[in-house]
Amino acid sequence: MEHAKKTSKSRVKGHRKLGDLLVESGLIDRKTLAKALEIQKIQNKRLGQILIDMGVADDEEIARTLARQLDVPFLKLSRIKLPEDVISMVPADLAENHLLLPVKKDEKGLLVAMANPLDLYGLDDLRFVTQMPVRIVVSPEREIIDAIGRYYPGPDLERKMDSGPPIDEGIEIIQHKEPEEKDLTEIEDILDLTERPPVVRLTNAILADAIKMGASDIHIEPQKTAVLIRYRIDGILREIMQTDRHVHASLVSRIKVISNMDV
Known part of the structure; x- marks a missing residue:
């Protein structure tokens, strides 16, 4: 796994939007983004999921593009096993609502995988709950969803x-x-x-x-x-x-x- 770089506020907290980043990268064009945003108004889905449904990109392409554009590491969650003591630091509802998953805790703080590292509310909630500095890696949305299902089982x-x-x-x-x-x-x-x-x-x-x-x-x-x-x-x-x-x-x-x- 790549070592996560500490992401500066200017990069992640620069009020940049997911759609704009994907257009800047060349993954989609403005016309496709406009169509996806219109669909989002009707279906109330995440933009990434709408682009996947439209067939213009898959979740790994989106994740890798975000990682490159924001200069943060990309991580395949399916290849690693996460420690239970780290998982227990983040409540299931926070993980589900913001599609994020804690990966590792060390002297630098908490390393977290996110489908959308531009989710500022998720980052703020995470820092508040854990009371720790947070570093980010980007992972495909489907891998995060599947991992949440594995690591946060339902009631018995x-x-x-x-x-x-x-x-x-x-x-x-x-x-x-x-x-x-x-x-x-x-x-x-x-x-x-x-x-x-x-x-x-x-x-x-x-x-x-x-x-x-x-x-x-x-x-x-x-x-x-x-x-x-x-x-x-x-x-x-x-x-x-x-x-x-x-x-x-x-x-x-x-x-x-x-x-x-x-x-």
């Missing part, structure tokens, strides 16, 4: 299942229709498995929790020894829980049953 769903009223209250179950082309014995075995209380409770807990947290997607990912449950919330994949590998088939079948899909 299993604790939610074990406390409070039954979480399956208020969940509407869609009646399953008998598929025509499957062996009846096989179907009965699958349905019997998916109707067992632990599977029902786990499935309903995941669905109710995802709705409560405003998730757009639920990822049920089989691993070698476990099943990883992740939600996509505001574009960020957050790890919610891990459960035993053997429940994967019955969990997926249960979701198919309540969705009126062929099992």
